Amino acid sequence: MKTDDFRSLIEAELIAFDQALNNKRPxxxxxxxxxxxxxxxxxxxxxxxxxxxxxxxxxxxxxIKAAIGIELFHNFTLVHDDIMDKAPLRRNKPTVQxxxxxxxxxxxxxxxxxxxxxxxxxxxxxxxxxxxxxxxQTALEVCEGQQLDMDFEKQYxxxxxxxxxxxxxxxxxxxxxxxKIGAVIGGAGNNxxxxxxxxxxxxxxxxxxxxxxxxxxxxxxxxxxxxGGDIVxxxxxxxxxxxxxxADRYSKxxxxxxxxxxxxxxxxKVESVxxxxxxxxxxxxxxxxMRKYFEKALEHLNxxxxxxxxxxxxxxxxxxxxxxxxx
Amino acid sequence: MKTDDFRSLIEAELIAFDQALNNKRPxxxxxxxxxxxxxxxxxxxxxxxxxxxxxxxxxxxxxIKAAIGIELFHNFTLVHDDIMDKAPLRRNKPTVQxxxxxxxxxxxxxxxxxxxxxxxxxxxxxxxxxxxxxxxQTALEVCEGQQLDMDFEKQYxxxxxxxxxxxxxxxxxxxxxxxKIGAVIGGAGNNxxxxxxxxxxxxxxxxxxxxxxxxxxxxxxxxxxxxGGDIVxxxxxxxxxxxxxxADRYSKxxxxxxxxxxxxxxxxKVESVxxxxxxxxxxxxxxxxMRKYFEKALEHLNxxxxxxxxxxxxxxxxxxxxxxxxx
Numbered sequence: 001m002k003t004d005d006f007r008s009l010i011e012a013e014l015i016a017f018d019q020a021l022n023n024k025r026p027x028x029x030x031x032x033x034x035x036x037x038x039x040x041x042x043x044x045x046x047x048x049x050x051x052x053x054x055x056x057x058x059x060x061x062x063x064i065k066a067a068i069g070i071e072l073f074h075n076f077t078l079v080h081d082d083i084m085d086k087a088p089l090r091r092n093k094p095t096v097q098x099x100x101x102x103x104x105x106x107x108x109x110x111x112x113x114x115x116x117x118x119x120x121x122x123x124x125x126x127x128x129x130x131x132x133x134x135x136x137q138t139a140l141e142v143c144e145g146q147q148l149d150m151d152f153e154k155q156y157x158x159x160x161x162x163x164x165x166x167x168x169x170x171x172x173x174x175x176x177x178x179x180k181i182g183a184v185i186g187g188a189g190n191n192x193x194x195x196x197x198x199x200x201x202x203x204x205x206x207x208x209x210x211x212x213x214x215x216x217x218x219x220x221x222x223x224x225x226x227x228g229g230d231i232v233x234x235x236x237x238x239x240x241x242x243x244x245x246x247a248d249r250y251s252k253x254x255x256x257x258x259x260x261x262x263x264x265x266x267x268x269k270v271e272s273v274x275x276x277x278x279x280x281x282x283x284x285x286x287x288x289x290m291r292k293y294f295e296k297a298l299e300h301l302n303x304x305x306x307x308x309x310x311x312x313x314x315x316x317x318x319x320x321x322x323x324x325x326x327x
Numbered sequence: 328m329k330t331d332d333f334r335s336l337i338e339a340e341l342i343a344f345d346q347a348l349n350n351k352r353p354x355x356x357x358x359x360x361x362x363x364x365x366x367x368x369x370x371x372x373x374x375x376x377x378x379x380x381x382x383x384x385x386x387x388x389x390x391i392k393a394a395i396g397i398e399l400f401h402n403f404t405l406v407h408d409d410i411m412d413k414a415p416l417r418r419n420k421p422t423v424q425x426x427x428x429x430x431x432x433x434x435x436x437x438x439x440x441x442x443x444x445x446x447x448x449x450x451x452x453x454x455x456x457x458x459x460x461x462x463x464q465t466a467l468e469v470c471e472g473q474q475l476d477m478d479f480e481k482q483y484x485x486x487x488x489x490x491x492x493x494x495x496x497x498x499x500x501x502x503x504x505x506x507k508i509g510a511v512i513g514g515a516g517n518n519x520x521x522x523x524x525x526x527x528x529x530x531x532x533x534x535x536x537x538x539x540x541x542x543x544x545x546x547x548x549x550x551x552x553x554x555g556g557d558i559v560x561x562x563x564x565x566x567x568x569x570x571x572x573x574a575d576r577y578s579k580x581x582x583x584x585x586x587x588x589x590x591x592x593x594x595x596k597v598e599s600v601x602x603x604x605x606x607x608x609x610x611x612x613x614x615x616x617m618r619k620y621f622e623k624a625l626e627h628l629n630x631x632x633x634x635x636x637x638x639x640x641x642x643x644x645x646x647x648x649x650x651x652x653x654x
Contacts, residue, residue: 025471026471026474026475026478028474028477028478029470029471029474080433080434080437083430083433084430084433084434103410103411103477104474104477106407106410106411106433107407107411107470107473107474107477108474110407110437110440110470111467111470111471113437113440114463114466114467114470115463115467117444117459117463118463118467121456121459121460121463125455125456128452128455128456129448129452129455132444132448133448136441136442136444136445136448139441139444140438140441140442140445143356143434143437143438143441144352144353144356144438146434147353147355147356147431147434147435148353150355150430150431150434151353151355
């Protein structure tokens with residue numbers, strides 16, 4: 001199976017789910033779910049589940065329901081995160097709480113979460129308990145990561161290791177869990193499943209560092225969300241934390257001044273902070289850190305022993321593409 | 328096993344869960360969960376699961392994890408409902424969004440939901456799929472009921488059948504599902520499990536009508552939440568809908584006038600609307616309706632064939648106590 005075949009399989013399942021929602025009521029609960037799914041997305045996580053399954057010569061049709069469950073769970077987290085982040089846009093469209101209201105975003109998110117469990121539980125019955133264990137453990141860690149992220153907004157001193165731990169929970173464990181669920185369904189041994197998980201974990205950290213960089217330095221029309229949103233909302237990203245660490249006194253004062261600024265000067269704030277980041281060379285430092293995690297990920301991938309080597313190459317290429325995306 | 332034994336078993340499990348939370352971080356995610364559980368509650372739903380299991384001579388230790396999962400799920404819905412209802416109090420204490428903030432209430436609710444699944448999935452493996460099907464179907468219906476409840480707040484014409492449908496989803500299906508999950512784990516036949524579900528469904532409607540009555544006419548210190556909260560927030564309860572239906576022109580105008588009133592005159596509003604309800608005799612009408620559903624519930628309970636009759640009597644007594652509570 002090629003990457004495009006995975007994508008087609010996933011889209012076909014998502015379309016079937018979307019169609020089935022047409023008959024469900026009340027509309028204020030299910031239309032926001034349709035809207036969220038129809039915003040699209042790159043479907044990285046379900047692709048990882050399918051590839052994780054094939055890596056151990058499992059059948060993709062045994063992993064597809066779990067893969068969709070993970071994609072639905074991911075979309076649920078986006079809906080709730082957008083409330084907490086007060087995000088106006090998601091993929092160039094109004095977020096659910098902007099398009100409807102916040103209560104509807106809370107509740108339709110909850111319903112989407114329930115539906116993610118309804119897909120996960122269609123995993124092969126002899127693997128169901130283990131799949132549920134990985135899924136719920138991962139889901140809980142994603143909540144922990146989101147809480148740490150919110151805590152950090154109000155915390156004066158955040159260290160880079162704390163930040164890496166936070167993005168590990170908020171972003172990486174879901175990529176790692178997606179792969180491991182596929183591996184378990186595919187029949188992987190414990191050691192190999194562990195290495196695939198660690199591959200995903202490190203890839204996820206590299207992926208998030210890339211995201212941090214794109215938020216500031218990506219092309220606005222490609223990012224599909226508010227440009228420099230992390231700067232506007234004073235997110236303590238890797239770029240920010242590194243900037244504070246390496247800054248001369250004058251740059252540090254300027255950064256701290258912009259941290260106090262209200263949101264009415266958002267565009268000016270983004271441009272000014274970006275200029276400071278460029279002056280301090282933190283983009284280059286962040287890219288080096290990103291590559292470090294990426295290399296570590298590949299080491300774990302290489303350590304997997306009993307597997308289909310063609311699929312291993314495919315996963316490696318997938319990871320490389322992930323790190324080269326511009327949005 | 329007596330009712331008190333069920334209660335002890337449930338409390339012991341909840342204490343173990345609560346204790347385990349002490350070691351979990353971040354605190355802003357897990358302390359609100361501890362707080363919510365420590366508010367207490369009558370644990371009706373897990374008791375129904377245990378009794379449903381014993382009714383078919385199942386072992387309570389096989390149903391206890393699912394029972395706790397349902398209680399955690401119920402508590403999750405309370406945390407999120409309190410955000411949507413802007414409720415300041417729950418069991419005489421500040422709600423999570425008042426004690427912390429709204430974002431924390433959203434996210435700790437999400438985490439509690441994940442943990443509810445972690446308990447549900449500890450059901451006996453040969454029953455796991457069926458238990459998950461009932462649980463997720465019920466959870467989705469609870470979301471539908473909550474959405475209808477919110478829709479009705481903004482809808483001019485709500486009929487009594489629509490209202491009964493809404494409370495059926497929002498409240499009754501969880502009581503019905505709690506019983507049916509117990510029945511499935513206990514090894515009930517399909518027909519008997521169906522009757523037990525319908526018993527719970529009708530009991531739940533009677534229970535909610537009772538709740539509507541208590542919100543207005545209950546003793547304030549016993550209700551443990553804002554007195555007359557349904558009136559303040561213009562909830563279209565059975566009492567309100569019946570009042571509009573039977574009201575003379577003058578009473579109807581007064582009711583509609585109070586519907587427009589802001590929340591600054593909350594106490595006066597509650598007293599005035601209560602006086603209109605008393606004048607129109609809607610408390611008596613609501614009590615008759617409540618009894619109708621209660622009788623229907625008992626008919627379904629009586630229709631269960633292959634079961635332990637001692638437990639059937641116990642369930643009947645439990646239901647009778649439920650309808651006699653004053654808070």
